[in-house]
Amino acid sequence: MRIAQRRSELKKTLFVPGILMLSALLSGRLTAQDMQSNENHAQYIPAISGGLGYIHNVNGGVTSLIPQINPVLLVPFGSHVLLESRTSFIGFFQRRNLTSGPFTGKVFKSVDYAQVDWLANTHIIATAGRYLLPFGLYSDRLGPLWIRNFQDTPITAPIGIGTSGSGDGFMLRGVATQKPSYSVQYTAYFSARSDINQLQSARVAGGDASIFLPRARLEVGTSYQRFLQDHEINSVSTYVSWQPLSVPLDIKAEGDYSYNGQGYWIESAYLFQQLPIPSIFRRTQLVGRMQQFFPKNNGGNNLPSVETNRFDFGLNYYFRDDLRFISSYGRTFSSHGNANIWNVGFTYRFLFPLWPGRAK
């Protein structure tokens, strides 16, 4: 009985990636032979990308081993239609009695997104299927492990991501207007409620708008979401992202508000690229983050129930642009107790073509 149930679960888990792989094979035939403009030699062939990593985490004396891989399948049909999907396989292993005994745990599987995008023009990119709910800077943009400066997401990350982080429905996004000195971007979406295994989502609607100043490399944006099932609530986020031209510095900040609480985080990352030190050390990145969270209505929805403050410092080292060593130390302060959090590990970004393509 249990074997049959496992088989059924495995079938369900492999169904979406299986369909996508089949599409990849079919699209390879269609796209490898076309799409080459006079301007460039770019080709549109199926590819597999994603992140791979291993994190050794110690939180309040409890050790967790977290290996993970998040393959992203990209299947273009010409230059205007893209089928893309990301599946996460995250292992989580702890000692049986938390601080003693052998390590035990399991691998969690989830389909983060499986969507079809129609890149109609500059102003409209229409998406249907399962997509990441765009809210603030995380989830949609800084979610992948090879992108994040810190592996631990901010305390406010659960705000605005529904019940699973993904939505099932449709989404419109694009560039509302673009000038050499600025561009205004938007996203609007609606997600239906779903209880299907691996495709869980909440009934939500929302949007995001941001203005990006490319010369200053400054972006300011805001997100709004209305949760439309059970207790209907609003969530709002405002964010800033700045990468000054003259200094290899990355500053990001976000303030989030929801029925369950509000908070903010500020993060800065400095790459030693310009320092007068041996070149081998110039690949080092120093990162820092501080955050505060204030619960409302006793918190909940994966948010703390008491006021929580936290700071983190980290040191990352880029062996290459796609491979880095990561380390960080953080401390949380709350009335439930203070705790030290350590993270050590590595992340790797991979990209492989799934179709031979043409020689240039």
Next chain:
Amino acid sequence: MKFFSSYFSVLLLLAGILLTAGAKAESSSSTQQQNTASQKQARSQPNGEEIFRANCVRCHMPPSSMSPRTTGTVIMHMRVRARLSHQDERLLLKYLAP
């Protein structure tokens, strides 16, 4: 809490220094650029490299190289993720897979 306020102060100070330096650099460069109309024109029209540098770092370390075989697919993916315009896509492809 003391830590937070000092961290915040340092961050603000750093931002102030960078803003001042950036404003100075921009004012001196804009003075030079007023010299010729063609330079002004070149500045108003960003090229593929500028788009690449400005947009990739918004989220991650820019890749040092990319195979022309996968460039079209990856730029499509990034156009969706980063909400790039069709013109950005065209110039990026011209720069990355000339």
